[in-house]
Amino acid sequence: MPLQAYLTLAAVLFAIGLFGVITRRNTVGILLGIELMLNAVNINLVAFARFNGDPVGMIFTVFTISITVAEVAVGLALVILIFRIRRTAIADHLDLLKG
Amino acid sequence: MTDSAEFALYCLLLPAGAFLLLAVVAPLRRSGRPAGFISIVFSAAALGWAVRAWLHSSREMFQPPLLWEWIPAEAGPLATVGVLADADSTIMLVLVALISFLVQVYSLGYLDHEPAPALGRYYAYQSLFAFSMMGLVLAPNFVQLFICWELVGLCSYLLIGYWYQKPEAARAAVKAFWTTKAGDAGLLIGIVLLWQRAGTFDFVELLLQVDSGRLPLEGLGLVTFCIYLGAVGKSAQFPLHVWLPDAMEGPTPVSALIHAATMVTAGVYLLKRTDWLFALTPDVLVLVGWVGAFTALLAATLACAQSDIKRVLAYSTVSQLGYMMAAIGAGFASAGFLHLLTHGLFKALLFLGAGAVIHAVGSNDIFQMGGLRRRMPRTTIVFLVGTLSLAGIPLFGGFFSKEEILGAVWAGGLAGPFAMLVLAAFLTAFYMFRVVFIAFFGEPAAGREAHAGPGHAGGAAGGAHLHDAPPSMALPLWLLAAMSVGVGVLFTVYHPEPGFAAPGWLTPLAVAVAVGGIALAWLTYHRRVVDAERLAAAFGLVREAAQAKFWLDDLFEALYRGVLLALSSAVGWVDRYLVDGIVNVLSAWTLVLGDRLRRMQSGQPQDYVYGVAFGLLLLLVWVQWPR
Numbered sequence: 001m002p003l004q005a006y007l008t009l010a011a012v013l014f015a016i017g018l019f020g021v022i023t024r025r026n027t028v029g030i031l032l033g034i035e036l037m038l039n040a041v042n043i044n045l046v047a048f049a050r051f052n053g054d055p056v057g058m059i060f061t062v063f064t065i066s067i068t069v070a071e072v073a074v075g076l077a078l079v080i081l082i083f084r085i086r087r088t089a090i091a092d093h094l095d096l097l098k099g
Numbered sequence: 100m101t102d103s104a105e106f107a108l109y110c111l112l113l114p115a116g117a118f119l120l121l122a123v124v125a126p127l128r129r130s131g132r133p134a135g136f137i138s139i140v141f142s143a144a145a146l147g148w149a150v151r152a153w154l155h156s157s158r159e160m161f162q163p164p165l166l167w168e169w170i171p172a173e174a175g176p177l178a179t180v181g182v183l184a185d186a187d188s189t190i191m192l193v194l195v196a197l198i199s200f201l202v203q204v205y206s207l208g209y210l211d212h213e214p215a216p217a218l219g220r221y222y223a224y225q226s227l228f229a230f231s232m233m234g235l236v237l238a239p240n241f242v243q244l245f246i247c248w249e250l251v252g253l254c255s256y257l258l259i260g261y262w263y264q265k266p267e268a269a270r271a272a273v274k275a276f277w278t279t280k281a282g283d284a285g286l287l288i289g290i291v292l293l294w295q296r297a298g299t300f301d302f303v304e305l306l307l308q309v310d311s312g313r314l315p316l317e318g319l320g321l322v323t324f325c326i327y328l329g330a331v332g333k334s335a336q337f338p339l340h341v342w343l344p345d346a347m348e349g350p351t352p353v354s355a356l357i358h359a360a361t362m363v364t365a366g367v368y369l370l371k372r373t374d375w376l377f378a379l380t381p382d383v384l385v386l387v388g389w390v391g392a393f394t395a396l397l398a399a400t401l402a403c404a405q406s407d408i409k410r411v412l413a414y415s416t417v418s419q420l421g422y423m424m425a426a427i428g429a430g431f432a433s434a435g436f437l438h439l440l441t442h443g444l445f446k447a448l449l450f451l452g453a454g455a456v457i458h459a460v461g462s463n464d465i466f467q468m469g470g471l472r473r474r475m476p477r478t479t480i481v482f483l484v485g486t487l488s489l490a491g492i493p494l495f496g497g498f499f500s501k502e503e504i505l506g507a508v509w510a511g512g513l514a515g516p517f518a519m520l521v522l523a524a525f526l527t528a529f530y531m532f533r534v535v536f537i538a539f540f541g542e543p544a545a546g547r548e549a550h551a552g553p554g555h556a557g558g559a560a561g562g563a564h565l566h567d568a569p570p571s572m573a574l575p576l577w578l579l580a581a582m583s584v585g586v587g588v589l590f591t592v593y594h595p596e597p598g599f600a601a602p603g604w605l606t607p608l609a610v611a612v613a614v615g616g617i618a619l620a621w622l623t624y625h626r627r628v629v630d631a632e633r634l635a636a637a638f639g640l641v642r643e644a645a646q647a648k649f650w651l652d653d654l655f656e657a658l659y660r661g662v663l664l665a666l667s668s669a670v671g672w673v674d675r676y677l678v679d680g681i682v683n684v685l686s687a688w689t690l691v692l693g694d695r696l697r698r699m700q701s702g703q704p705q706d707y708v709y710g711v712a713f714g715l716l717l718l719l720v721w722v723q724w725p726r
Contacts, residue, residue, distance in 0.1 A: 022709050030705070091705055098702030 006047035014040035027079045027089045031072065038068050104165040104184040106152035107192060107237055110145045111182065114199075114229035117141035121223035128223055131215025135207050138222040142200040142229055149196035149233075153189040166239060178300060183239035187436065191236045191368060194443045195361050199229040201575035202356040205451055208571035209352055209458055221261060221350075228254035232361050236368065240300040241290045244369070248286065248333070251362045252279050258357060259349040271345040278342035282332015289325025293376075296322070302372065309375050320380040326373065327387060334366025336424060337394040340417045341652050344401075347409040351454030354409060359416045359450050360443035367423045367439050374432035381430075388428020388508065392516030392523075395421030397649065399526035403533070404645035407463045408453045411534055415489060416446055418523055425520055426504040429511025431599060438500035441586055445488035445496045448579035452482035455568040455576065456538065465534055470543035474565035477573065479539045481580040486535050488583045490528035491613045496583035499590035502609045506601030521612055528616025536624035 013036055020033030042061050049057025083089045117138050121128045128134050166181035184192075203225055210218055231250035238244035260272030294300055296315055297308055308314045330336070335343040346358045357363070370377060370387070377384055395418045402414035419442050426435035455478045460468050472479045488496035501524065508517045567573065623629040635642050647653070 018708075018712055022705055022712065092703065094704070095702030098700060 003047060003051045006043060010040040010043040010047070013037075013043065025090050025092060027082070027091055027094075028076075030091060031075045031079070034075075035068065035072065038064065103152045103155040103189060104182045106148045106155060107184040107189060107233075108165060108182045110148035110152060110192060110196060111230065111233045111237055113141045113145040113148070114226045114233065118223055118226035118230055121219060121226060128219035129216040131213075131218040132207070134219035135203070135222045138226050139200070139203045139207070141226065142196065142203055145229065145233075146193075146196040146200045149189070149192045152184055153193045156184055156186050156189040169242075178242040179240060180243050181239045182237045183302065184237060187371065188236050190440065192233055194440055195229065195232045195236060198356055198360040198443060198447045199225070199232070201578060202352045202447070202451070205355075205454070205572050205575045206350070206352045208569045209454055210350060217261075221258075224254055224257050224261075225356075228258070228357065228362075232365070235365055239302055241293070241302075242300045244372075245283075245287060245290060248329070248365065248369075249283065251357070251365060252276065252283065252333070255279075255346070255357050255362055258353040259346045261349055261353065265348065268348040271342075271348040275342040275346045278339050279332040282329045282339055285325045285327075285332070286329025289322050289327075289329065292322045292325060305373075306375055309379065314379070316379060319376075320383050323373075323377050323380045323383045324386070326369070327377075327383060330366030330369050330424075331390070332366075333369075334363050334420045334424065335394075335417045336366070336390055336421065337397055338651060340394060340398065341648070341655060343417055344410050344413040344648075347407070347413050351409065351450060351457060354413070355447045355450030355454065358413065359446040363416060363420060364423070364439045364443065367420065367427065367435055370424070370427045371432045371436045371439075374427065377427070377432075378430065384428050384430060385513070386428070388425050388511065388513045388516050391421045391424025391426075391428055392508070392513070392519040393421070394418070395425065395523040396519040396526075397421075399523040399530065400641060401645050401648060402530040403526060404642055405530075406465055408456065408465050408468075408534060408538065409450075409463055411465075411530060412446070412449055412453060415449075415527060415531065418527060419446065419489070421523070422501065422504050422520060425513070425516050426507045428516070429508045429513050431503075431507035431511065434500070434503045434507040438497070438504055441488070441496045441500045441583075444579055444586060445485045445583045448481060448576065448583055449485035449489065451572070451576055451579065452478055452485055455572055456482070458568065458572070459565050465538045468538035469541050470539075471565070472539045475539075475567050477567045478576070481576045482539065483535065484580040484583055486531045488587065489531055490617060491524060491609055493587075493610060494584070494591055495587040498587055498609075502606060503601075505609055506605050507599060509602065509605065510599035521608065524609065525612045525616045528613040529620050532617045532620035533624050536620055540625055 017033045017036030017038075017040060020036060021030050022033075024030050024033060042064055045057040045061045045064070049055060049061075079089055082094065086094065088094075120137065121134050127137070165184075166179045168176035169180050170177040203222065206221065206225070210221060213221070228251060231247045231254055235244055235247035235251060238247060256272050256276040259275055260269050262268045263272070290300065293305075296318070297305055299305060299308075305314070332339045343358060343363065347354055349358070377387070398414045398417035398421060402411050402418065405411045405414060419438070423435035423438050423442070426432070426438065456468060456471060456475065457463055459475060459478075460471075462468075484495065488498070491498045491501040505517065505520055505524070508520060568576065619629070623631050623634055644650070
C-alpha cells in the first residue's frame, strides 16, 4: 500500500477525533476524541518511519503512547473530581472561565 | 600653591560634616544645646582652616584649582566640582566662617528659650548654610556656583521660616524663596547661554578665553544681563529687593548671618568673580551702576520711615548692597568687594546688637525702647560702633570702603549715580542715628512694662529686668566691634592704593555728608529742635510713598493676582479639559472595546478548540492556496 493510504487514514481519524472533541457534550467523550487525534498522529509517525526507513519515528510513537496513558489518567481523574464538586460532567456547564 | 586650596577644602568639609552628623543622628539633633556645641566646634575649626587658607593664598588672581570630574563627557568633563582658592575667595571664606561662627555662638544665648528639637534643627540648618555658602565662594565653575547658590537660597528659606508656626514668617519665607527664584531663573539661563558660546563653565578657562579674545562678543550683553539678574534677586536690587525686609521674620542671628553679611552679598561676589566678563559689556555695567545707586537711594528713603529696628537695618542692607553694585557698575569691582567685607563685619555687629536689644526689650519697635543707654551701656557702645561704621565716620569700618565706592563711581564717570549715592550716604547717617537717638537715648518709653515679647516669652520680663546680653551674646558683639574699629583704623593709617584717581574734595564731602546726617538726626530726635512731624510733613509725598514701600509690594501682588493667577487658570483649563480630556476619551474607548471583546470569552473549552481548529484551517488554506 502506498504512503498516501496511511496518511489519508490518519487524516480521517484526526478529523473524526476533532469532530468528537468539538461536538461531544460529555467530558469523557471529549477525552475519547483527543485519544483519536493522538492516535492519528501516531499513525502518521509510524507510516513516515516505515517509508523513510528511519526508526526515530517508531521511538517517538512509543513515547507518545506512554504520555497518552498518563494524559488519560490525569484527564479522567480531573473529570471525576469535577463531577464530585460540580455534580456534572457536561462540558457546557463548565464555564467558570467565562469573561 | 595648592596648600591654600587644600585648607579651603577642609574648611568647606567641616560644616558639611556637622550638618550630616546633625541630620542623620536624630537623637543628637533633638538634644538641642549639645547639637549647638557640636556645630560651633566644627565652625570654629572651619574658621581656623579658612584663616590658614587665606594666609597661604597668593595675590595671583587664579590658581589651578583642586578639581574632580563630575559629569564626564567625550571632550573633557562637562562639569567639575572643586575648590578655587585665590585671594578673593579665601578672604570671603574667612568672612563667611567668621560671621557664621560668631552667629552660632550668639544663637546659644539668643535662642536659649527655644525647645531642644527646634534648636537642633536650627543648628543643622546653620551648618548646612555655612557649607553651601563656602561652596559658593570656592566654586571654580558656574555649575557648582549655581548649585550652592540654590542651596543658600534653600537655607535662607528654612531659616526665615524657622518660626514656621507664625503665619508672617511662613509667608516671608515663601516670598523670599519666590522672589530670589525669579532672579535665579535668569542666572541659569545666563549660565547656559554662556556655555553655549564658550563651551565651558570653568572660570579659569573662561578667563583665558576672554584674555585671548576668543570669546565672541556679539550677544554677550544678554548673557551678562541674565547673570546679573541672578545677582539682582539674591542681592536684593531694585525691583526684587522686596523680599529682604520681610525676611526679618527669621531669628535675628539669621538676619545677621544670611540677610546682612553673607548670602545677600553672593550677588556682589558673583559680579566681582566675573568682573572680567562684565567688563566686555559696558552697557550692562552702566545698568548695574544705575540700578545699584537707585536701590541705595530708594532703600535709604524707605529706612527713614520704618519703626521696626530690624527693618531699618534690612533696608540699610539693601542700600549698602546698592553701593557695592554701583561700584561694580562703575568698573571698579574691588571697591565694591572691599565694602562687602567691611559691611559684613559691621552689619553683622548691628544686627547682633539689635538682637541683644530685642532679646531684652521683647519688641522690635524702636518707639518702645528709649533710654536703653543706662540699662544696657555695653550694648549701646557696640551698637554705636556699628552705626558709626555704617554712617562712614573716619576711624570706623565703613568709612574707607564707602569713600572708595564714591570715588570709584565718580571715576567711572557715573555722575547721576554719584549724586544719588551721596544723598543716600546722608540718609544713611540720618536714619541710623534716628534709631540710636530714639532707642538708646532719651527717656524710657512709657508702658514698656506692659510689653512682653511674643517671640521671646520669658526673655524679657519688662523694663525692670532690662540688662546687657549674657556672655555668649556679648562676646561676638565685642569681637565684631573690635574688628570694625580695627579695620577702620587699619585703612585710615595704611591706605591701600585705589585703582583710580579720587578727587581731593571727596573725603571732606563724604565726612561732611555723614556728619550732616547725624546732626539732623540729633537735632530732630534728641534735641528736638526740629519737629519730627514737621520734618516728615515737609517730605509728605515721599514719606507717604515710603510708608507704602513705594507700592512695589502692591504692584507685585497685583501682578501675581492678575497675571500669574490668570495664566494659571488658563493653563489649568487646558490641562483639565484638553490634556485630561484626550486621555479620558481614550480610556473610555478602551473600556467600551474591552467590554465588547469580553463577550468572546465564553468559558467553553470546546469553543476555544473550535477556534483553534478553524484558525488552523484558515492558516492551511492561506499557506496552500495556489498562487
